[in-house]
Amino acid sequence: MELLERFATGDVDAFEALFRQYQSEVFGWILRMVRNRATAEELTLETFWRMYRARARFDVTRGSCGGWLRRIATNVALDHLRRARPEVELAEDPPAAPKADLVHQSELRGAILRAIHGLSPRLRVAVLLALVEEEPYEDIAEALGISLNAVKVRVFRGVRILRKELERAGVHA
Amino acid sequence: MSEPEMDEMKKLLKEALPPVGESELRRDLWPAMLRHLDERTVRVPWWDWVLLAGVSLLMLFFPGVIPALLYHL
Numbered sequence: 455m456e457l458l459e460r461f462a463t464g465d466v467d468a469f470e471a472l473f474r475q476y477q478s479e480v481f482g483w484i485l486r487m488v489r490n491r492a493t494a495e496e497l498t499l500e501t502f503w504r505m506y507r508a509r510a511r512f513d514v515t516r517g518s519c520g521g522w523l524r525r526i527a528t529n530v531a532l533d534h535l536r537r538a539r540p541e542v543e544l545a546e547d548p549p550a551a552p553k554a555d556l557v558h559q560s561e562l563r564g565a566i567l568r569a570i571h572g573l574s575p576r577l578r579v580a581v582l583l584a585l586v587e588e589e590p591y592e593d594i595a596e597a598l599g600i601s602l603n604a605v606k607v608r609v610f611r612g613v614r615i616l617r618k619e620l621e622r623a624g625v626h627a
Numbered sequence: 628m629s630e631p632e633m634d635e636m637k638k639l640l641k642e643a644l645p646p647v648g649e650s651e652l653r654r655d656l657w658p659a660m661l662r663h664l665d666e667r668t669v670r671v672p673w674w675d676w677v678l679l680a681g682v683s684l685l686m687l688f689f690p691g692v693i694p695a696l697l698y699h700l
Contacts, residue, residue, distance in 0.1 A: 473657055481652045489647065498656060499663045506664065559642075566643035585637045587646050613636050620639075 458519060462509050469509075473502055476520060480527050483597070486587045487531040487579050497534055501527040521596060528579070528597040535575035562625060569619035573612055580608035581616070 460468035480501050485494040504526050505512075512522060570578060580598070583589045584605065595605045686693055 470657060473660055474655075477656050478652045481656070482647070482650050485650050486647045489644070491650075491653075495652075495656060495659075498652075499660055502660055503663055503667060562639075563643040566639060570640070570644070581640070582644070585633075586640050586644050587648070613633060616636060616640075617632075625639075 462512055469506060476523055480523055483524055484527050484531050486583060497530050501530045524597045525599055532575050565620060565623040565625050569616050572619055573615060577608055577612035580605055581612035584609045
């Protein structure tokens, strides 16, 4: 019997095999949306839990397990972003620069972060995945369960709101 | 919105939020998943506890109902 068929019947060994096969991919996808490692780990577990609960509904003859998991992971991340307060972003070492530049960069970064957190979760996720992570629009559409055009509309609307917010904050994009 | 404007926004966003890209998981999450499964599958709904407490109190204050309850089990 195929791995997915065994999983659909509730075989825990099959679930473990699928978990080990996809955990890194699911974690990485969620991390791109929530940008916090601890939260991404927690949401990875929630994703697999939802997958396990819904195992009987998965049609092994159509669709890939990876695509199904990515869709669940996206919903889990969106649910989290709707409930959650803004989290600390993944920190990167600031490049060496004169002090005045650092202050300016820090203000600029703060303004952009505030603007992006001001977006609704569905617009924020579309903007982050499309413009920051540069994921293909087709992949984003599949993960969000919407059409390619709908993704483009969300990105466009998100960017328009960001531009307005940044202009209000004195940053011109 | 023009293409250069979109590119400028992309550049600004990437400066503030560096792409995560392909990020490695630093530990195996399977042991945590097993704990998660155990917790979720053995969890008793709160209303079951309320029902149990109600029946216990009923039996304590009205012992006469015990034979009736046993009959219906």
